[in-house]
Amino acid sequence: MDYLEGLNPPQREAVVTMDGPMMIIAGAGSGKTRVLTYKIAHLIANGVEPFNILSLTFTNKASREMKERIVDAVGDDAKNLWMGTFHSVFARILRFEAEKIGYQSNFTIYDSEDAKSVIKGVVKDFRLDDKLYKPSVVLSRISSAKNNLISWRAYEQNNDLRLEDEASGRAKIAEIYKEYAIRCFRANAMDFDDLLFNTSVLFQQHLDVLNKYQSKFKYVLIDEFQDTNVTQYFITRKLAARNRNICVVGDDAQSIYAFRGANIQNILNFKTDYPELKVIKLEQNYRSTQTIVEAANSVIAHNKNQLEKNTFTQNAIGERIEVFRTPTDLEEARGVAQSIQQAMIKDHIPASDIAILYRTNSQSRALEEALVKLSIKAQIFGGLSFYQRKEIKDMIAYLKFVTNPKDEEAFKRIINYPKRGIGPTTVNNLFVKAAENKMGIWDIVANVRKFFGGRVATQVENFANMIKVFQMQSEQKNAFETASFIAKNSGILRELYDDKTPEGKNRYDNLQELLNGIQGFTDDPEKEDKSLTTYLEEISLITTQDKEDVSDAITLMTIHMSKGLEFDYVYLVGMEENLFPSQMMLETREDLEEERRLFYVAITRAKQRLYMSYALQRYRFGKTIMCDPSRFIDEIAPQYISMRRSSISEDLGPGSTPGFSNFRSLRQQPSNFIRKAVKPKDDRPFHPSNTDNLTIGQTVRHTKFGDGKVEKISDEGLDRRAIINFEEVGKKTLILTFAKLMIL
Ligand code: ATP
Ligand code: MG
Numbered sequence: 001m002d003y004l005e006g007l008n009p010p011q012r013e014a015v016v017t018m019d020g021p022m023m024i025i026a027g028a029g030s031g032k033t034r035v036l037t038y039k040i041a042h043l044i045a046n047g048v049e050p051f052n053i054l055s056l057t058f059t060n061k062a063s064r065e066m067k068e069r070i071v072d073a074v075g076d077d078a079k080n081l082w083m084g085t086f087h088s089v090f091a092r093i094l095r096f097e098a099e100k101i102g103y104q105s106n107f108t109i110y111d112s113e114d115a116k117s118v119i120k121g122v123v124k125d126f127r128l129d130d131k132l133y134k135p136s137v138v139l140s141r142i143s144s145a146k147n148n149l150i151s152w153r154a155y156e157q158n159n160d161l162r163l164e165d166e167a168s169g170r171a172k173i174a175e176i177y178k179e180y181a182i183r184c185f186r187a188n189a190m191d192f193d194d195l196l197f198n199t200s201v202l203f204q205q206h207l208d209v210l211n212k213y214q215s216k217f218k219y220v221l222i223d224e225f226q227d228t229n230v231t232q233y234f235i236t237r238k239l240a241a242r243n244r245n246i247c248v249v250g251d252d253a254q255s256i257y258a259f260r261g262a263n264i265q266n267i268l269n270f271k272t273d274y275p276e277l278k279v280i281k282l283e284q285n286y287r288s289t290q291t292i293v294e295a296a297n298s299v300i301a302h303n304k305n306q307l308e309k310n311t312f313t314q315n316a317i318g319e320r321i322e323v324f325r326t327p328t329d330l331e332e333a334r335g336v337a338q339s340i341q342q343a344m345i346k347d348h349i350p351a352s353d354i355a356i357l358y359r360t361n362s363q364s365r366a367l368e369e370a371l372v373k374l375s376i377k378a379q380i381f382g383g384l385s386f387y388q389r390k391e392i393k394d395m396i397a398y399l400k401f402v403t404n405p406k407d408e409e410a411f412k413r414i415i416n417y418p419k420r421g422i423g424p425t426t427v428n429n430l431f432v433k434a435a436e437n438k439m440g441i442w443d444i445v446a447n448v449r450k451f452f453g454g455r456v457a458t459q460v461e462n463f464a465n466m467i468k469v470f471q472m473q474s475e476q477k478n479a480f481e482t483a484s485f486i487a488k489n490s491g492i493l494r495e496l497y498d499d500k501t502p503e504g505k506n507r508y509d510n511l512q513e514l515l516n517g518i519q520g521f522t523d524d525p526e527k528e529d530k531s532l533t534t535y536l537e538e539i540s541l542i543t544t545q546d547k548e549d550v551s552d553a554i555t556l557m558t559i560h561m562s563k564g565l566e567f568d569y570v571y572l573v574g575m576e577e578n579l580f581p582s583q584m585m586l587e588t589r590e591d592l593e594e595e596r597r598l599f600y601v602a603i604t605r606a607k608q609r610l611y612m613s614y615a616l617q618r619y620r621f622g623k624t625i626m627c628d629p630s631r632f633i634d635e636i637a638p639q640y641i642s643m644r645r646s647s648i649s650e651d652l653g654p655g656s657t658p659g660f661s662n663f664r665s666l667r668q669q670p671s672n673f674i675r676k677a678v679k680p681k682d683d684r685p686f687h688p689s690n691t692d693n694l695t696i697g698q699t700v701r702h703t704k705f706g707d708g709k710v711e712k713i714s715d716e717g718l719d720r721r722a723i724i725n726f727e728e729v730g731k732k733t734l735i736l737t738f739a740k741l742m743i744l
Contacts, residue, residue, distance in 0.1 A: 100206050106404045217239050250267065329619055571611045703740065
């Protein structure tokens with residue numbers, strides 16, 4: 001069969017082994033995702049029904065691309081695969097089963113802004129200090145509880161958590177968690193973490209439901225397994241418990257979401273949970289040059305906590321990693337832009353094969369501006385997504401409220417937008433009345449005459465009648481017809497149309513774009529259900545990673561978002577202490593190791609060329625600060641990098657930055673900075689040699705310790721060790737089975 005030809009022997013073995021638990025923990029670029037894709041194709045080609053296969057990926061975009069490949073290999077049948085992110089797949093299951101756990105199937109999905117707004121309300125009602133109980137801080141605490149399977153009841157009773165909260169001065173988190181959960185439930189709303197947490201509750205409490213999905217999902221496959229959290233792991237283990245056909249692929253060296261509750265422990269548990277596990281090793285990297293692969297290996301070797309594995313490549317040696325320093329962050333941006341321009345013109349690299357990666361979203365602005373000046377089209381992932389813009393959220397709040405009139409966050413957005421004379425006091429009174437009567441907000445609003453009189457009642461009643469008309473529309477019409485009707489009759493369209501400022505014009509266009517998008521949804525012949533509820537679910541789960549690719553633009557994104565992707569040229573900017581590694585990740589060894597794994601992810605995105613840069617001064621937090629180069633630069637074995645600085649612009653002063661390729665090599669321009677670029681005696685990229693016949697007197701190279709002479713060899717077999725006298729660090733005893741040495 002065609003697809004089996006593009007696989008090496010272990011990859012092929014992984015693909016053709018259909019049944020039983022399997023785990024592939026292997027380095028970046030070794031074809032894990034490719035194996036997963038072909039394995040699904042293979043299952044289908046061998047008679048497994050696509051709807052019996054569940055495949056979980058990191059982004060919706062990744063799953064779309066996988067699906068396309070599978071369709072190419074085995075045909076249209078593959079469209080019925082259950083494929084997507086954990087969130088999207090479990091949202092879909094919860095839609096079917098919501099009533100079992102007390103929700104209605106039209107539940108709303110709260111994004112983090114909605115969630116924070118609910119928390120803000122709770123903090124206010126509890127009369128707590130909102131500087132201490134910042135919504136984002138409280139939410140992340142609640143979120144990590146949910147990702148670790150801890151309900152608000154369990155949280156209340158958990159001593160460790162209580163002590164932690166007391167120590168941080170936030171003793172009331174447990175109470176906020178409880179009230180937050182109650183309010184979300186009352187609003188028939190789930191936040192992102194609830195989509196996972198409630199699925200786990202569903203499977204725990206309803207064995208009949210669990211049974212159903214266990215027999216449905218005969219095969220479960222998970223990509224980026226290292227970043228699954230406890231709750232996700234719990235769910236998938238339950239699902240796979242009957243058939244035990246579960247295949248996970250990942251790389252412990254790329255685990256970068258510990259802060260979100262992702263847990264490397266899952267990799268270790270997997271072996272205990274499935275003693276009959278088949279483990280497959282993939283060691284050949286097909287993505288990057290030898291230099292990049294070896295540089296990445298030399299970096300990750302600094303981490304203590306990691307599983308032993310090898311990665312090599314047969315690709316070309318490639319160019320060294322170029323490290324640039326510039327006087328300021330603006331010049332860094334300019335230098336990067338110019339270097340990209342040259343890559344496109346001189347090296348003929350298409351824009352879509354070039355990426356700039358950074359540690360934090362705030363770094364993108366200077367880069368964007370520099371690229372615009374050179375007319376280089378850029379696509380920025382992250383930041384505010386289309387669906388988070390105010391005018392879009394307002395319109396969507398209407399759609400959400402019409403489908404789920406319990407949604408209090410949506411209600412607050414639209415009750416007086418466009419203005420209809422219903423002020424905050426009235427809104428507050430409505431909520432108070434709802435609380436007194438133990439009713440939802442819509443129960444009060446829809447029957448306002450029973451509770452209030454006068455002018456207020458008339459205005460609220462008008463609003464309620466309008467919503468009722470919208471509800472009737474949505475029951476009879478498809479999503480697009482309903483949405484256009486609402487846009488016109490709510491007054492939103494008029495409001496934006498009348499605003500003739502450039503921003504107003506922009507907002508109007510955005511609203512039109514939203515409507516076009518809804519039309520696209522209802523016109524799509526592949527969508528069976530064209531209702532508003534289904535549409536809303538789809539867009540609630542769109543993440544900023546999921547943008548459609550613009551073909552002639554370069555990519556700008558954070559390193560976190562770049563996971564799983566690859567580009568010919570990668571520019572890694574802001575290689576400075578306190579930025580990368582981030583200031584917040586310097587406290588413990590674990591944090592620093594996580595940050596180093598992030599560095600490993602960044603390096604391994606590059607196929608052909610990798611550039612790194614840092615500035616001596618950077619504008620951050622409203623002022624200019626001095627920066628030191630990142631310690632990570634030092635951690636790359638020196639033979640893989642070449643150091644440069646923008647000497648021309650430093651000589652001529654700011655404003656005259658040439659492209660990086662014009663920078664003079666540091667080696668021609670000695671300075672104290674050169675110490676990092678010790679020129680190795682031998683330029684060959686690092687290749688571990690077979691040390692079976694290593695003899696005394698030979699010179700060897702070690703990625704961390706540098707070059708040294710073998711002085712003594714002792715013991716046999718697995719214990720065979722050598723004492724090596726390294727030029728720089730002195731004598732070390734190394735166990736030869738583990739030590740990677742290159743004989744010079
Ligand atoms: P990451 O850890 O970064 O997610 P990965 O292990 O998932 O990486 P893939 O993205 O599947 O790696 O593969 C990396 C690149 O190597 C892709 O371009 C893929 O098509 C290619 N590749 C993988 N295996 C082979 C092979 N046997 N022959 C040719 N190309 C391959
Ligand atoms: Mg992958």
